Amino acid sequence: MVLKISSMVFKVKRHKHELVKPSNPTPNELKLLSNIDDQLGFRYHVPLIFLYRYNPSMLGKDPVQVIREALSKTLVFYYPFAGRLMECSNGKLMVNCNGEGVMFIEADADVTLDDFDNNFVPPFPCFDELLYNVPGSDGIIDSPLLLIQVTRLKCGGFIFSLRMNHTMSDGSGISQFLKALSELANEAKEPSILPMWCRELLCAREPPKVTCIHREYQQLPPDTKSNFIHHSFFFGPKEIAAIRALLPHHLSKSTSFKILTACLWRCRTKALQWKNSNEEIRLLCIVNARCRLNPPLPEGFYGNTVVFPAAVTTVGKLCGRPLGYAVELVKNAKNEATEEYVHSMIDLMETNGRPCFTRSGSFVVSNISKASLKDLDFGWGKALYGGVAKAGLGDIPGVSVYMHFTNSKGEQGRVVPICLPINAMERLEKELDNILKANNNGKMILRSNF
Structure with a gap:
């Protein structure tokens, strides 16, 4: 029942990190987070990882280029992700939708998926190399809200890694964003589910009433x-x-x-x-x-x-x-x-x-x-x-x-x-x-x- 952990070590060569911005102009505005979003327990980053095999039907296509271009298009719809968090004097968080962009890393690793010996479970070997912490990128305030690294493998497969500021989304929310990203990577014109902000629906009542024991x-x-x-x-x-x-x-x-x-x-x-x-x-x-x-x-x-x-x-x-x-x-x-x-x-x-x-x-x-x-x-x-x-x-x-x-x-x-x-x-x-x-x-x- 306990799953075997891979102890292999491999090298990852990274290109210089870059900021991917929305492909078209987006609103420049401030958006308040909800009271669920900005609690202290969510002020950290969540790392996710996805592993893909080589697909002969995609011969000649580069996953780095495909995902980078799709990301730029997706940020037109999910433009708050391209912004930066600000904190008000009372601790309330808001997003400055300034279009600065999402941190993106292109990389290559001298390993194949077969080298993992079917051990595709956490913790992943060399994960710090598969999702590199760019210095200065891991803050909560005034830092990129997403960091994405796409790492090509020797076998033609690739690893897609992502780090998300939890104040922006939970598991369902980031799944919706990633679904939109995959749809635009497959040449859709827009996401099948258009994003809605509506964070005001989860803000305090007037006056606030704590009626339950927490x-x-x-x-x-x-x-x-x-x-x-x-x-x-x-x-x-x-x-x-x-x-x-x-x-x-x-x-x-x-x-x-x-x-x-x-x-x-x-x-x-x-x-x-x-x-x-x-x-x-x-x-x-x-x-x-x-x-x-x-x-x-x-x-x-x-x-x-x-x-x-x-x-x-x-x-x-x-x-x-x-x-x-x-x-x-x-x-x-x-x-x-x-x-x-x-x-x-x-x-x-x-x-x-x-x-x-x-x-x-x-x-x-x-x-x-x-x-x-x-x-x-x-x-x-x-x-x-x-x-x-x-x-x-x-x-x-x-x-x-x-x-x-x-x-x-x-x-x-x-x-x-x-x-x-x-x-x-x-x-x-x-x-x-x-x-x-x-x-x-x-x-x-x-x-x-x-």
């Missing part, structure tokens, strides 16, 4: 620093069935997301070996609020629409009680994300200084397995892998993103990158193996204390 924003002392490693885990139908078998009948019908999340939270907590069993810990479920709002947001909206309802318990309760206890906590947390909860959170940002979500003792999970990032096609076919480049987001290690994945056996499921201290990662693998290990009769051997 324990996901309780401010606690930060966790101690440690040496972290990244591994990816695959969960297909067999793995989900093994976890489901641990639950009583009334919970065994729960969604695979809730079951997997409860299991990972419990196993991860055990692996971390908290010293105090009374320590309060949290699971933050990132919930897409688009479908919670009435009237709904317009189809082309590409801003952040996620909330973080928290399941809160103690180490002793989570690890000492049956897995069903954790499943109930996950279900209750997700059910909290009502329309009123969303507006209450937006008002909290207005009245409490846009706090960051609770990092200490938190495990944050996001499910983008339905975002179809692997379907991104610039003309060379679908990506072998498309999704986040690593576990954790920004400087927050306790974040895991679930992505759709097909393993080497052709089984479809989810790949989950996880970031933990080295010893804790080893213990996590053992915890999960104890759930999924089969005996000679083909039955699951399960830990008695689950």
